[in-house]
Amino acid sequence: MNESAATERAVIEPAATAPVVSAAHDAADGTASPKPRGDTFWHRGGRLALGLILPLALVIGWEFAVRTGLAQGRLMPPPSRIAATLHDLAASGDLWMHVQATLVRVALGFAFGALAGIAAGALTGALPTARHILDPTLQALRAVPSLAWVPLFILWLGILETPKVTLIAVGVFFPVYIGVAGAIASVDRKLIEVGRIFRLSKLQLARRILLPAVLPATLTALRTGLGLGFLFVVAAELMGASEGLGYLLIDGQQFSKADQILAAIIAFAILGKLADAVLVAVTRPLTRWQDTARETL
């Protein structure tokens, strides 16, 4: 005991002045460094270039194969023809009409589905009674493939916009519901106790601890929901529409216009990616406190 106390003293005394001590600590643990990653312009540019190698190689390879006659371009048109089709569609204004129709459906369906999912998830997550009443039914409904509702929706709601938006909303609802309910159920009890120590009311607890704690998982659920929204808009438009990117697909199939189908697929890819990027960009300020790899996803 004597000895250990003496050694401890010997260690501590040379740096006994407080500022020196804390400064030494700050420097010693690497967590306090201001710039966490080497996220420089060149790093990002390099990563982007790496990701482009494969698609560019495929595009150039296929174009080359068709031009040299190694492959026929009838069922799989070369990139130049797809680009020309896209350009024609854009120039005639048709593309914008179809894109707009699709986007409006996704936006409406996503809004309704996400709101309902958040409300149901918050209700079942916060109130055990509501969970016991609602959750079994919702889980059973979730087991129904969403496309199975289509005939019923058409029977009930006709063939115009309502059944399409409803189908998308149903598709968006479930991942959002599951995500939000799970996030609320897994809020750290230890942080709730911090709220109790400071005597927060139920409402304050919800606003100051629960809400920020479930936000990241909720946003992830919304992203999943948005992805499914695009999945179901295609399904809805394939089943009968006079406009929309899904209509372009069906039209292309019926008239053997593979270039139009591929143009629509590319438009879908771009739209989906853009919508996701917008959602991430809009919500990023809400979760910048997080210590995760979210931005790389």
Add this chain to the structure above:
Amino acid sequence: MLTLDSLSKTYSDGTRALERIDLAVPQGEIVALIGGSGCGKTTLLRLVAGLDRASEGRIVLDGERIAEPHPGVGLVFQEPRLLPWLDVADNVGFGLGHLPRAERKARITHALDMVGLAEHAGRWPRELSGGQQQRVSIARAFVANPRVLLLDEPFSALDAFTRKDLHGHLLALWQETKPTILIVTHDVGEAVALADRAVVMRPKPGRLDDAIPLALARPRDPASPHSEAATRRILAALDRSLKPAQAAAPTEAAQWW
């Protein structure tokens, strides 16, 4: 004055965590609760904090009974438990929502100064080291000016060097407002460094076993003969609390640790 009056806690599974705890702590005293694991130290603290309810007995602070979290009682947890979505300053000011902005800001600034984190006010908790996070958590408890501050093994996860540094910050804050402090620890050296009185607890069921006054002048030197004598007395008492049948020899007491 904080008074625990024959306080008992039996959990719903029948575990008797605490049995008839009687303790009176005058305002401004620092009491270290010390004992082996499972002797109800944390349970006792949670009762005083109002997070759990006692099965029997009462807790009285200046004539007022405590059965739920009380504005005069602050708690520092074993882990920092900072809110990751608030920056350091907002974490410190978490319990000051009712104050006007200017006063809140002044109190936060002062508390951060006292724990040596003034330049980290705008940082996220994840950017701080464990010791820095615990300093924020101590500042968060102190800014509310509690009459009683409870600390539940707050330094147990830190290295000896950081721990000594934090003892200094804690005592500096205590000097300002002189709150009553109950600190749970299993580190005898920590009790000797901080407390006016070490209360030794005995397990199964948790009871108070012995109280050792530590009338040492501050600042304390852990290597001084007084500190070492106090350390030996606490170790001997701990040893007795665990082996009640035998009278413990001092050499054995030193080996217990």
